[in-house]
Amino acid sequence: MVRKEGIARERIDDREVISAITHRVVTRLSHDELDILLNETVFMEEKRLRGTKDPESSAYLAMLRDVRSHLARASQRDLEVLMRRVVETYAAEIHGHFDAKTYASATRVLPKGLALLLKRQKPWKLLTQGMRGLTLSDRIISSGHIDTFDRLVERGTVVLVPTHLSNLDSPVVGFALHQNNLPPMIYGAGINLFTNWLLSYFMDHLGAYKVDRAKQHGLYKECLKEYSQYALERRWHSLFFPGGTRSRSGRVETKLKKGLMGTGLAAYQENLRSGREHPRVYFVPMTINYRLVLEAETLVEDSLAEEGKSRYIITDDEFSRPDKVISFVRKMAAMDSSVEVFFGQPLDPFGNPVNADGDSMDPQGRTFDPSGYVCRDGEVIADSQRDRIYTNRLAGAIGQAFLKDNVVFETHVFAAVMHRMLAQVRPGLDLYRRLLLGPEDRVFSTQEVDAELDHVLKALRVMRDAGTIRLNRALTTGTATDIRHAAIGQLGMVHSVAAVRDRGDGTILLEEPKLALYYANRLENYPLPPPLPRGGVA
Amino acid sequence: MSPHVSVLGAGPFGATIAWIIGEHGRDVRLWSSNKTKRTRLRKTRKPPGTPITLGDHVEVVDTIDEAMEAGLVFIAVPPAHFRSVMKVAAPLMRAEHRIIHTVKGLEPGSGKALSTVISEETRCLQTGVLAGPVVPHEIWRGDAMSAVVGSQYRAVAVEAAAVLISPKLRVYGSLDLVGVEVAGAMRTPLGLAAGMLHEMGLGRATKAFLLTRTLAEAAQLSESLGGNAATVSGLAGIGDWMVTAEDMNAPVVQAGMRLAKGEDCAHPEAAARVHTLIELADRRKLELPITRAVGAVLQGTPVQEALAGLMSRRMSFES
Missing domain, CATH: 1.10.1040.10 (N-(1-d-carboxylethyl)-l-norvaline Dehydrogenase; domain 2)
Incomplete structure (x- = not known):
């Protein structure tokens, strides 16, 4: 049964949605110089699609050229008609077609299928026992402010903002929502994922709306933002990854994109202006924490390479190989709690924490009405400069929540320890030169590794007690030796190469410093103490 | 109807701000944490250490609650007492409050800017600072001078400047709150x-x-x-x-x-x-x-x- 909240709460008339988005965008932009905006749109799209042979793109380009041919002699009214034509095309492309029945079927079947994969169930057993008892719950652990989330979906609109490391994130979030009986959420998915008809059918009906990252012009971005704001005003709970793309370096994201984030504040103000019954908008930061990340090798290469700045959409990573995905998921299945999902404390659009009743709280925990941030004498005051500062504050609070709720695994701590020791080999070297050190410089005695591991663990446990980081169960209780054993085993399991190797002679080789760096980076941005001096262990 | 503006702190500078605002026909409430000072001010209308007389538009109030009814609040207390005043004011603070402090200094010990202290203790986000070459004895005798309101929020700087501006005081805005506080x-x-x-x-x-x-x-x-x-x-x-x-x-x-x-x-x-x-x-x-x-x-x-x-x-x- 799909919970009747958010987008599942009402029957959606697609034409009404497209028409509303079009109307809102055209109305908002009508004071701008529409001819310049349209010219810019056509120019950029022509440049991007020059020489295309795809019939759909050709038809789209022809439409834009036709619009341009009318610009020179168009009146303001004509310009609005032309603008409506272009915007309507974008609105129709973006809008998804959520279907409660498809969602119900998918949420019933897909977790079982994934569980089957994870459990390595034999087909004959499936036939005799059916799919009962198959569960992902022991592999994907979700915790945190789930009850608050559950209450907030009935008190306002929830925007879920997770960290983003892997292409597995979307199904993992979907599972975590389903597992906790939370309602479906709409989310922006790359239009490239809609090329496969089967995948496209499901995504389109599961709440995904299309985002074409190749369209870089302002008009398209306005349409996307308007769609997001419109959805939030209709109380369609939404999900987006504020990091924008998967973290290439493995670091916890702290620089967040604010475009879609700002639509939460805009929706809240519009809700107040319209006197809607449930005007509040809540942001729920979520960390998705993996022991291992399938795409780690490609992502870290991309992060280190200069081209990492321009390759926004990676199409040739480990996820493009189904055999690799299956093999990875199966290996992950061998490990308990290989994914931990943490629902953070909800925030209002100004970055203040929110309690279980949906009330904003000040730094001393007193509840208050935040509408005064945008209203004067009961009237909403429009002020885009003010709103940008509020959204920056929200982004800061989400970034802080990501750091605080980051769950650290053995793989991260061990990789960080190896890199701390590598940095001591030739202290003057920058990161890039350090990564090029020969194998003879990358061998460390087990005793020294354990001492450094113990040193870092102690600091992490102090930070955990202070509430500034989270540790998984093994790190909470394990000794340095336990953690070393576990991490070396795990780091050698799923990647094409082992990041570290126990040489069996009392030494450990940092075999793939780049891969280890990806995991080590998970502890960047935390105030760890300086490493122990080398050779300090008797 | 509550006045639009209040001043917390009735030392020479706080009283001067209230006096400037009141002299131009704007209602303003003035509050001091010191009961004796409040009583004397209400009686004499002459802030100690100044030659000025508070006009009819300046109302000396007994409680901080009355002062916090205003939407725009100037805070003129020394850095050492700033946080304790904020703790007292915090439960009375509403999201719509705009708080402008006038302190030229950082919090002793923490070294934090006082706008940071406001945001640590209260729900107020729209903060600012009034600074610049305002010399009390020169402004009392009517010399022309200038000041600056620093706030991240353009609207807050504009509003605070608007209540202070007079033929003798020109007030500029700055969106660099940190820079103004450091200066x-x-x-x-x-x-x-x-x-x-x-x-x-x-x-x-x-x-x-x-x-x-x-x-x-x-x-x-x-x-x-x-x-x-x-x-x-x-x-x-x-x-x-x-x-x-x-x-x-x-x-x-x-x-x-x-x-x-x-x-x-x-x-x-x-x-x-x-x-x-x-x-x-x-x-x-x-x-x-x-x-x-x-x-x-x-x-x-x-x-x-x-x-x-x-x-x-x-x-x-x-x-």
């Missing part, structure tokens, strides 16, 4: 140093050296805290410091003069402000040589020795 904080070491130089009989060239290099220190500190370097070249920085360096009656300058004579500075608040700046510089790994030299004098180093130390630093580039 205000650097007035103290500059004032102390100016007093020392004066007492030592040093001339204009030395004062020019002091002003320009304090400017460089303030720019560094501002940038380090997320503000702009350029802001300290404005009214809150160089504008205010020029006045301070020339005002031999300013308490901070007099304290500097006493130090140069080898006496106690007798201005513990100024000493605490410099100490706070040095602690902050340590945490931020900033040199701030003039500020540190003033700190050394406050710790007992002879002024000549501190100056010699500054002059013998190795050569460096201006920027």
